[in-house]
Amino acid sequence: MQTVLLVEDDLKLAKIMRAFLQENDFRVEIEGHGDRAVDRILGIxxxxxxxxxxxxxxxxxxxxxxxxxxxxxxILILTARNEELDEVLGLEVGADDFLSKPVRPMALVTRLKLHLRRYGNNAQGTQEVLEVGDLVIHLESRLLELHGKPIKLTNAEFDILVVLARNKNKLTSREELFNRVHTSESYDFGDRSIDMHVLRLRRKIETDPKNPLRLQSVYGDGYMLSEYL
Incomplete structure (x- = not known):
């Protein structure tokens, strides 16, 4: 049984979400104070x-x-404000997805199951390995190696990289990346969240992220992953 930690100070809402998640075979813990959340997440x-x-x-x-x-x-973030800035800030600090309050229970369960599959918790996996220049992408374990060293990626970063790697040396539009990676029902291409993921990915795989040689932009169209050694 998989464990979900709800970090929510509205105890009534937290109990409602816990009951629904438990009905869908999740084990649920609740934390109501931000100052204790880091220790709970890293401890549990x-x-x-x-x-x-x-x-x-x-x-x-x-x-x-x-x-x-x-x-x-x-990490799924809940927001009651429904503001674009919240999503941009969340992506910058490593969130995988967003849900607006009031939370729809089935939407929460669906998003959780999707992200857990992507993290490999439910997946059967495959032995396939993708290589693009000095990048080695292990699909089953969802690991990236650069020059033989492991690079930690978030869920969205890994999925974007896989899409680009399967289409290496060819343009992949932002819309195609969204259709194959993003899960937010309210996503607006104007909010540039795909661009934010790519920016963070570049910081991890490029020697000079401001002048990328591997993950290149095609202005106004999308991105291309090149075989740079």
Whole structure:
């Protein structure tokens, strides 16, 4: 049984979400204070975290930024404000997805299952390995190696990289990346969230992210992954 940690200070809402998730075969823990959330996440190491932005103590953005380097599970952020800035900030600090309040229970379950599959918790996997220049992408274990060294990627970063690797040396449009990677029902191409993921990915695989040689932009059209050694 997979574990979900709900970081939510509205106890009534947290109990409603817990009951529904338990009915769908999840084990659920609840944390209601932001200042305790980092220790709970890193201590429990749940399969997924559902993280509210507005919490007493540390807010959701701060928590996500602090745990992301040490926590490899899915992070879904809850927001009541429905503002584009929240999504951009969340992507910058490592969130995988967003849900707006009031939370629709089936949407929450669907998103969780999707991200858990992508992280490999439910997947049967494949032995396939993709190589693009000095990048080696292990699909079953969802690991990236650069010059033989492992590189930690978020869920979205890995999925974007796989799409680009399968289409290496060819243009992949932003719309195609969205259709094959992004899960947000309310996504608007104007919010540039795909671009934000690509920016963060470049910081991990490029020697000079401002002058990328592997992950190149085609202005106004999309991206291309090149075989740079």
């Amino acid at each position: 190491q749940p399969d997924a975290v559902v993280l509210d932005i507005n919490l007493p103590g540390s807010n959701g953005f701060t928590i996500c930024r602090q745990v992301r380097p040490y926590y490899q599970g899915a």
